[in-house]
Each structure stands twice: as C-alpha cells, then as structure tokens.
Amino acid sequence: AQKIRIAVTPGDGIGPEVVAEAVHCLEALRSRHNLPMEWTRFPWPSHAWHEENGESMPADALDQLKQYDAILLGALGDPGPVDDPDRYLLPDSISLAPLLDMRKGFDQWVCERPARLLPGARQYLADERAKDIDMLVIRENSEGEYVGQGGRLRKGSPDEVATQMEVFTRRATDRIIRYGFEQARLRAAARAEEGKTRHFHTRDGKTCESQVCIVTKRNALRYWGDMYTEAFEELAKQYPDVATHHELVDAACMKFVQAPWAFDVVVASNLQGDILTDLAAVLSGGMGVAPSCNLNPDDPSMPSMFEPTHGSAPDIAGQGLADPTAMLFTTARMLEWLGRKNPAIAAAGRELYDAVAADLAENAGTTRGTQEIGKAVRDRLK
Ligand code: IPM
Ligand code: MN
Numbered sequence: 001a002q003k004i005r006i007a008v009t010p011g012d013g014i015g016p017e018v019v020a021e022a023v024h025c026l027e028a029l030r031s032r033h034n035l036p037m038e039w040t041r042f043p044w045p046s047h048a049w050h051e052e053n054g055e056s057m058p059a060d061a062l063d064q065l066k067q068y069d070a071i072l073l074g075a076l077g078d079p080g081p082v083d084d085p086d087r088y089l090l091p092d093s094i095s096l097a098p099l100l101d102m103r104k105g106f107d108q109w110v111c112e113r114p115a116r117l118l119p120g121a122r123q124y125l126a127d128e129r130a131k132d133i134d135m136l137v138i139r140e141n142s143e144g145e146y147v148g149q150g151g152r153l154r155k156g157s158p159d160e161v162a163t164q165m166e167v168f169t170r171r172a173t174d175r176i177i178r179y180g181f182e183q184a185r186l187r188a189a190a191r192a193e194e195g196k197t198r199h200f201h202t203r204d205g206k207t208c209e210s211q212v213c214i215v216t217k218r219n220a221l222r223y224w225g226d227m228y229t230e231a232f233e234e235l236a237k238q239y240p241d242v243a244t245h246h247e248l249v250d251a252a253c254m255k256f257v258q259a260p261w262a263f264d265v266v267v268a269s270n271l272q273g274d275i276l277t278d279l280a281a282v283l284s285g286g287m288g289v290a291p292s293c294n295l296n297p298d299d300p301s302m303p304s305m306f307e308p309t310h311g312s313a314p315d316i317a318g319q320g321l322a323d324p325t326a327m328l329f330t331t332a333r334m335l336e337w338l339g340r341k342n343p344a345i346a347a348a349g350r351e352l353y354d355a356v357a358a359d360l361a362e363n364a365g366t367t368r369g370t371q372e373i374g375k376a377v378r379d380r381l382k
Contacts, residue, residue, distance in 0.1 A: 002036065002172065002341070003036045003037060003038055003343070004035075004036060004037040004038075004069050004338050004342065004345060005036065005037070005038055005039070005040070005067070005068045006026075006038070006039040006040075006068060006069065006070050006071075006334070007039070007040055007042055007064075007065050007068040007070070007071045007072070007303065008023060008039045008040065008041045008042065008070055008071075008072045009041075009042045009044065009045065009046075009071060009072070009073045009074065010043075010046070010073075010074040010084070011045065011046050011073060011074040011075050011076045011312065012046050012047045012048070012075060012076055012077055012078040012312040012314070012317075013075055013077065013078055013311070013312025013313050013314045013317040014074070014075060014310075014313045014316060014317050014322035014370075015046075015073075015074020015075035015076070015312055016074060016077055017074075017317070017318075017320065017322050017324070017370050018074055018075075018308070018322050018323075018324040018326070018327035018370065019072065019327065020325065020374070021327065021328065021370060021373070021374030021377075022072060022328055022330075022331040023039070023369065024374055024375075024380065025328060025331060025352055025355075025374070025377060025378055026039065026331065028378050028381050029335075029348040029351065029352065029381060031345055032381065032382060033185045033347075033348055035342075035344055035345055035348060036158075036342070037338070037345065039072070040068070042064075042065075043055065044057035044058065044061060044098075045057040045074075045076060045098035045099075046078075047077070047078035048078075050076070052290060055282055056097070056098040057098055057121070058070060061098075061107040061229065062101065062102070062106070064172040065102070065106075066106070066301070066302070066303065067301060068303050069303055069338055070303050070304055070305070070306060070334050070337065070338055071101075071303050071304070071305040071306065072306050072307075072330075072331065072334060073102075073305055073306065073307035074307070074312075074327070075307065075308070075310060075311050075312035075313070076098065076099055076311075076312060077311055077312045077314075078312060078314055079314055095321065099262065100146060100148075100305075102294070102305055103141050103142070103294050103305070104142065105347040106296055106302040106303055106304070106305070107142060107296050107302055108141055108142075108294035108295055108304055108305055109140070109141050109142035109172065109175065109176065109295075109296065109297075110138060110139075110141060110176065110179055110185075110294070110296075110297060110298045110357070111138070111139035111140075111141040111273065111277075111292065111294050111295075112136060112137075112139075112275040112293050112295060112333075113135045113136070113137045113138075113139060113259075113273075113280060113281070113290065113291070113292045113309055114135070114137075114284075114291065115131060115133060115134075115135050115136075115137060115277075115280035115281060115283055115284035115290065116134040116135070116284055117130055117131060117132075117133040117134070117283065117284045117285060118284075118285065118289070118357055118360055118361065119131075119153075119357075119360070119361040119364070120360035120361040120362065120363060120364040121282045121285025121289050121360055121364075122285050122286055123285070124283065124286070125257070125260070125283065129259075130260070130261065130283070132261040133260045133261050133283055133284055134261070134264075135260065135263040135264060135265070135266055136187065136264070136265050136266070137182055137266045137268060137273060137276055137277050137280050138176065138179060138180050138183065138265060138266065138267045138268070138273070139268055139269075139270060139273025139274065139276075139277060140172065140173075140176045140267070140268065140269050140270050140273060141170060141270060141273075141294055142172055142270075143167055143169060143172050143270065144166055144167070144168055144224075144269040144270035144271060145164070145166045145270050145271035145272075146270040146271065147165060147166070147167045148162040148267040148344060149164075149165040149167065150162070150163040150165045151163060151272065151302075159259065166221075166224065168223075168228070168269070169229060170227060170231060170340065173227060173228055173231045174231050174235065176267060177212075177214065177228075177231055177232055177235050177267055178235055179267075179297065180214075180243055180265050180266075181235060181236070181238070181239040181256050181265075181269065182214055183265050184210035184211065184212050184239070184242045184264060184265045185210060185239070185241070185242065186206075186328070187210055187264065187265065188209040188210035188241075188242075191209070191281065192209070197209055198210070198264065200243035200245075200264065201243065202243045202244065206243070207243075208241055208242055208243035210241075210242050210243065210247055210265065210342045211243040211244070211262050211263070211264040211265065212232075212236075212239075212242055212243075212244055212245070212264070212265045212266075212267060213244075213245040213246065213247055213252075213263055213264070213265070213266045213267070214229070214232045214244075214245075214246055214247075214266075214267045214268075215246075215247050215248070215249050215252045215266060215267065215268040215269070215272055215273075215276065216227060216228050216246070216248065216249065216269075217248055217249050217250070217272070218246075218248065219248060225271075228269075229246065232246070249268070249272045249275075249276070252266075252268075252276065253271070253275075253276070253279060255280075256276065256279050256280060257283075259285045260280070266280075270375065272283040277290075277292070277309055278309070281309050281310075286309075287308075287309060287310040287313075287326065288310070288322070288323030288325055288326055289323065289325045289326050289329065289360065290308060290309040290310065290326050290329075291308055291309070291326055291329035291330040291332075291333055292306075292307060292308055292309040292326075292330060293305070293306045293307070293330060293333050293334065293337070294306075294307070295337070302372050304334075304337060305333045306330045306331065306333060306334040306337075307330065308326035308327050308329075308330045309326065310326055312322070320334055320369045320370045320371060321369060321370065322370050323370070323373060324370050324373055324374050324377075325356060325359075325373060328352065328356045328374075328377055329353065329356055330354060332350070332352040332353035332356060333349065333353075334349070335348050335349030335352060336349035336350065336353075337349075351381060351382060352377075355377050355380035356377050357377075357382055358380060359373065359376050359377045359380060363376070
C-alpha cells in the first residue's frame, strides 16, 4: 500500500507537549499493526520560528506541506513572558494568520467540531440530560467573516473608520450545508447500528432520526441570512429523512446552555461557528477534550489539517499539565480520515478513539499529567 505521510507541526505553548503524546500513540499503532505511515516534524509555524526568522513560517511552507496527506498541528500563539505586562499586545508583525493561511491555502472548507459529553468528562451543566449531549458543529471554514477584507480609514485620527467585510458565496454555502446533511445521515446510520436511535420532530409533524440546524442572524444580517436560509430549504428537499431547524445565533447560544442535548448537526458561519464551538467544547467536558479538524473533502491533493479546538495555553505551558485528550481524539479523527484510503489505518483510528474514551471513563475526576494520560492511553492500544 502507498505510504501515508503526515506533517507534524507542534507549534507553541502546550502544543509540543500534547503533540509528543500523539506521536507516541502513532508510533505504537504503527509498529503493532505494521501501518504504512510516516511523519516529518516541522518547527513552524510557531512563535520561536518567527523570533528567529521574522516570519511565522518559510515562504514556501504551503508548498512543502502540500506534499503530505495530512497536517497534525498542536497549537499556535505565544504572548511572551508571563511577567511582561504587555504580553497580550501582539506586535503587528505577529499574527495567528498561518492557521488561516493553511485553511485557505488548502481550501479546508469544513471545520468539524464534535461535542459529545463522554463518560468521565467534566460535566459543567448540572442537568442530568447533559449526559446525552452529542452534537457535531460544522463551521464554514473558507469565507464569511474571515475573508480579511476591509481596512482602516483615517487611521489613528478621531474620525477613524474601520471596516471588516463579510463575504458569503452561494457555492460555499451550498457545499457546507450539503456536507451537514450528509453528516446527519451518517450519524443516524451509525446510531442505528449501535441501537441508539434519536428522534427529531419537524414542523409538519414528521419524525426523523437526524437533524440539521443552521445558525444565522437573519433578523439583522439580512442578505447573508436570506441566502443561507434559501440554500438550506432548497437542499433540504433532497434530504427528506433529515429534520431541519433554524436558530438565530443569540438564541442558539441560549439553547446550547439550556438544552444542548436537543442538537444533532449544527451548521454555522466561520465566526459564529468559532464562537459556538468554544461554548460547545465546554458543554462536552472543556477544552482539554475537544477535538477539531479542518477538512478538504473533495480534493485529495490537498492535505487536511488536524488541530484540537484549544489554543497554546501559555499559562500552563512547559509544566506537563496540559490534557492531551483533545489532541489524541483529534489524532484518532486524522487516522479515520486518512483511512479512507486504507482500512487498517481507519481501524487504528477507531482503536485510538476507543482507548482515549476508555481512559477518560476510568479516570473521572482525577488530576493527571500530560505524560501520564498519554502513557495510560498507549497502554490500552492492542
Ligand atoms: C480556532 C481559533 C482560530 C480561529 C484563531 C486562532 C484564528 O480560534 O481555530 O478556533 O478563529 O479560527
Ligand atoms: Mn476558536
């Protein structure tokens, strides 16, 4: 079989610590199952690379990364020494843009952020039904509020005006909504297989086994909201087996806290999805367990990128305190994704997922270090 190649970019802060555990698990899986995969470590993008080279990554970074089947990324961003009062004032030259450059450069238009409260994960909501939280937030990852268009007029003067444009295309809207419907079907099928059917009611009295909820701010952001809604209604006709639902983003925030177990698949714009997924991460155990991935589902020549929802957490970096669980779930998703070409690699992804979930379930409420958790997971791999 053709060798799968992974670019490992540990990044900043806790990134290298949690990535080290992920790589140990990859090593264990590779040697036990003789998997045809290899990886190369890149010291960029990172703050350290920037300090030395004046840029976040080499000019040909995307060309180099394009040679790989996937990118496994730790976390980016480093605000500097803890005792520096200006640490959160990033100089102009430093940005978190490399992450966005990769998403854009490889057209990773889907950001998948599952939020499932697994046994053993911290339950922030007191309500018992929180145990049923199991949603997949799909964030549009290619445009919207993140197009980076706009500017500052009369910069620095009292009359300054900053504009920040949002651009939504029908093409990108259609593809992300369609992706949402497809995921809803897959989730319903997976649940049926496990005998755990869920029911969602539609306005016309039907009952479906899955649901897609789109999020907009249609009552205030008219043009985008209307186009999104029309695209949704049009595509829904092709998925009569999937219940449809529409929330305004402010109400969605409220309902995420009030009754998050009622959601299945949620499709949101780039920025609104960004915000909703931090909230969803907390609903399902916190940043320490929340996986994420940036996918290009239709061009196999473009690597997808796998990075947890969490950031570089500079306040706990270098102390071995970071929970690698999110990184390990993210790595499991990467293997499952790469396994589209190789069933043995997909199986390794499921094995890793099961090991991380079992470790979580058996260690509820304990405080363990990064390496301790990594080793416990590794010891569970067959
Ligand atoms: C995320 C992060 C990024 C984003 C930042 C670092 C640019 O918050 O991946 O959720 O906004 O997409
Ligand atoms: Mn974010």
